[in-house]
Amino acid sequence: MSLSIEVPQQLSLPVDRRVQARRLTVILIALLAATSLLSLASGATGTSLWGALADLVAGRELSRLDRIVLFDIRLPRLCLGILVGASLAVSGTVMQGLFRNPLADPGIVGVSAGAGLAAISAIVLGALLPPVLRDLVGNYLVPVSAFFGGWGSTLILYRVSTRRGQTSVATMLLAGIALGALAGALSGILVYVADDNQLRDLTFWGMGSLAGATWTKVLAATPIVLAALAVTPFIARGLNGLALGEAAAGHIGIPVQTVKNTSILTVAAATGAAVAVSGGIGFIGIVVPHLLRLATSPDHHSLLPNAALLGASLLLAADMIARVIIAPAELPIGIVTAVLGAPVFLWILLKRHGAISL
Amino acid sequence: MSMFSRLYITSSLLIVAMMASHMALAQPASRIVTVGGSVTEIVYALGQQDRLIARDSTSSYPEQVTKLPDIGYARALSPEGVLSVAPDLIIAIEGAGPPETIDVLQSVQVAYVSVPEIFTAEGIVTKIRTVGAAVDRVQDADVLAEQVANELSEAQDAALQAAGGNPKKVLFILSTQGGRIMAGGSNTAADGIIRMAGGINAITAFEGYKPLTDEAVAISAPDVILMMDRGGDHGLATKELLSMPALIPTPAAQNGNVLRMNGLHLLGFGPRTASAITELSRALYGETN
Secondary structure: OOOOOOOOHHHHHHHHHHHHHHHHHHHHHHHHHHHHHHHHHOOOOOOOHHHHHHHHHOOOOOOHHHHHHHHHHHHHHHHHHHHHHHHHHHHHHHHHHHHOOOOOOOOOOOHHHHHHHHHHHHHHHHHHOOHHHHHHHHHHHHHHHHHHHHHHHHHHHHHHHEEOOEEOHHHHHHHHHHHHHHHHHHHHHHHHHOOHHHHHHHHHHHHOOOOOOOHHHHHHHHHHHHHHHHHHHHHHHHHHHHOOOHHHHHHOOOOHHHHHHHHHHHHHHHHHHHHHHHOOOOOHHHHHHHHHHHHOOOOHHHHHHHHHHHHHHHHHHHHHHHHHOOOOOOOOHHHHHHHHHHHHHHHHHHHHHOOOOO | OOHHHHHHHHHHHHHHHHHHHHHHHHOOOOOEEEEOHHHHHHHHHOOOHHHEEEEOOOOOOOHHHHHOOEOOOOOOOOHHHHHHOOOOEEEEEOOOOOHHHHHHHHHOOOEEEEEOOOOOHHHHHHHHHHHHHHOOOHHHHHHHHHHHHHHHHHHHHHHHHHHOOOOOEEEEEEEOHHHOEEEEOEOOHHHHHHHHOOOEEOOOOOEOEEEEOHHHHHHHOOOEEEEEOOOOOHHHHHHHHHOOOOOOOOHHHHOOOEEEEOHHHHHOOOOOHHHHHHHHHHHHHOOOO
């Protein structure tokens, strides 16, 4: 064919970017599939995924150990890693869009601090609960508390920064910092009254880990995280519009208040669930949106699903490193994400802004 | 066939049958993982170290145990890490976890024995008996427990005598991070060993290890400061320690009385605790007969 179509210069860029973003989505799905398989295949025991698959295909019975390692340890851990990674990355992306601030993160509005305070309370004061209540929640006292802590702090934040149905993002940012500081101080008091053993629990909880993955946790987190992810396509246009500023976004017909409310609830749910099941895992929420904006466009329609995919893949990769690097012992995953994430974040900053000047 | 040879054959058959049935029935655990320094020491003291295949990071004595794989810190064990060494028995100190890991291990039907941690002589005896039952060496454990109990009561008696009705006040300092003194209150291993060695814990106002205000340290007026030996330059560290404002007014600082002992030996509450009592008592009151 010798027919060629002249594409006007000013139209070619967005089309090109959309194609690019779609191509990236395909690549990220492949990446997630690959990291998932690797995650199932690697671990401290000699259990081989490929051997087990071959056995299953041939209709042979798996050994009890292999069955437990694959289905009760690695598989729930894989699911939890995907849920937590996607939640953290999507929360970070929504926050950055909402606040039009590339440094925004669930940590900044006190959601993580509130969840953390509740978790610490559960560790330190859990023994004071009546036995009936303790038996009811069992080992899940800490995650359940963390979840409600995240929700509670978001609700307080929302009340504080909403006047006559109008939420001020600036007030919320400041209130979030104040709430975070308050939660930090209250946590400090609890750390002070904690005994030696509780202190050690607190240290390890703060570093985050997927080691406690169980099907119960996966089942508890799944509906919350899925609901949060399902909402994101509906706020993508709003977040794009907000990039122009609230007033301008309102003028082009974006229901600014609804977008803000939905975004905040989404972040509270996703972060609360993630903190609840895995403790403190940093840098996924801040690094993932930056990487994606560097790779493609800042359009939230593609940014949000891509962030979920990349966040899940990165967390699975970090978890694999945490599991095998000092096996049979294991590193807390928060350490791995910080060690890997912080230099990447610095590199992004340098690449974006060239030389840093003071 | 003579009566003797008949008796011989019957008795040897009986012995073989008993051994065989014992082996078939008991099948004692041969792949043991220990969690907790004192638990590991007891397994060694019972001569069962050949059955050990891995240990946690707090198990550092005797030295050959450090050659075994380390499954990580007692309170942060990962299920697959522990399973990877294929244990058939886990003997863990009270408080090992997290609970999710223990749940998974029990679902694989790895036998799990929790050893209570109480900071008294009776506590040590209970530990030894618990570990002994777990490794199927009840009689050996009884012998060891009795021996350790005797050693402990002798060491305690000697320490009491050395104190001579004039016990010294001891302040146990866990750390001095950021200039804040983290001291050992009541219901700690430090409190237990100080009392057993004929001393008085200077801090009894709280339980566990907590940071103290400078004034509380000064008021507690310890005669001796006790710390864990972490290697490095003690002379310099002691000089810095004694120049902390909180410590300057105390008798311990004025006389330069700072004791350092190996942490696991001092606070382990295992088979070597009698020797820790003697060591601490001698350091406090000097050599006595």
